[in-house]
Amino acid sequence: MHTDDRRAADLEELGLTNYEARVYLALIRRDVFTAAEVAREAQVPRQRVYDVLEGLTRRQLAVLHPGRVAGYSAVAPEIAVDRLMEQQRRSLGRLERLSTELAAELLPTWSSGRTHTDPLDYVEVLRDAADISDRFARIQTEAERELLSFSKPPYITPTENTAGLAAAARLRAASLTMRSLYTKDLLDDPELLDIALRFVEAGEEIRIAEALPLKMIVADGSTVMCDMPDPVARAEATTALVIRHPSLAETLRLAFQALWDEAPTLEQAMTLRTAGS
Template sequence: MYLALIRRESYTAAEVARAADVPRQRIYDVLDALVRRRLALQHPGRVATFSAVDPELALTRLMAQQREALDRMERVSTSLATALLPIWSDGRSHSDPLDYIEVLRDPKAISERFADIQDQAEHELLSFNKPPFIAPTENTTGMKAVRRLRRNHGIVRALYTYDVLADEAMIENVEQFGRAGEEARFTERLPLKLVVADASMCLFDMPDPVAGTGATTALYIEHPALAGCLRLAFSTVWEQAVTQADARTRIGV
């Protein structure tokens, strides 16, 4: 609107609306705003007209308004910081005894947390795998993690239920991970899905016994004591589990 006004000495409201391509129903609101900010002048008469203030003066006024606004913001922010700092400092001395536990219910969030653990693992990655299995194409992060860990002389071990042997895509996936360096064994059943990384990070599912199949809550817990217990559980099952060839023999596949 201001750029339209500077093109000639004065305009009526209707004329400047056409020149600036501003809807007629908004023209007076915009003109009033320009006048209040001292960027335009209103000339009374039978039909009021409007003209632009000298651009140099207009820009000087705009800059002054911005400086005033910044000064006000600075004064307010200084006062707020002074008032909030003691509260923030006091809050640092309190911790939630359960802040190392994360509850996940959205399948996408669970998958993302699983990928994060694989990415963060530096020395050891242990897992229980049971139906429903992650589609092979959805775990490229896991393959990269296995290769990286094995290059660094880390340990990657996975336990699978016999259900894998009836799924050709999953068998191919297990063999691909094996070529990358994962050690795999098989067992008849596993209590839940589980990932333990570096004896500190744990992710496991908690199937809802009431809602039934498909309703799952996962817990991510970063706690060395719990991870240590779960590693012992993994080791116990690992020692009793068998190779793929022995598993096929046992179930007659």
């Protein structure tokens, strides 16, 4: 593996995106770069480099030098790595607390389930993409009070998701709740961002999380649909589970709320992204 490719991969392990890693590695080669210069040096599309530089600056891995033509420089590698490690430690701490709470919440359900004569009568297993898409649409259509979802790529359902738009409008009209947490990948995809804004117009509340553990939707505090990617099959292979179990659904509602409370709104995330442009 080429040295820069290896270094970029290591930086990605520490939490940077591929573009962020490549831009940082370019910035350390010289004292100051303009955005156009670093885009060429890092081989990153010009229209993307401003967002990448804004992200590095916000994470205190790069420094903006204002002027007629703004310049950017990298912070020292040892400082950058320390800051990335600290961010990982904070994230791991949050996940450890969440996992401890989740295990404690799930244990009574698991224990009571040991005596159940047919433990799978409330679980559906779906492997076909069309079946997964249809079941997801039905969950949204049948929701009566609340829909909470973790949304992250890759997406299987049709991009228009008419069932979801109808559910958002219906729940808003009844002063009920439809909320989605997206990963920050949403901000880098104009097509998906446009779809998300249509959902906001329809009545959905959206926030942006740094990362999400899986894709899922919790309906009415009683039904959960979650995506379980196959760790050994081809990349696009996945299995979806639909679980009708109020205790599990309530536990995942708590997990959703914990991440929701820490995440910026879509408007805030978009403002942060464009602030340095």
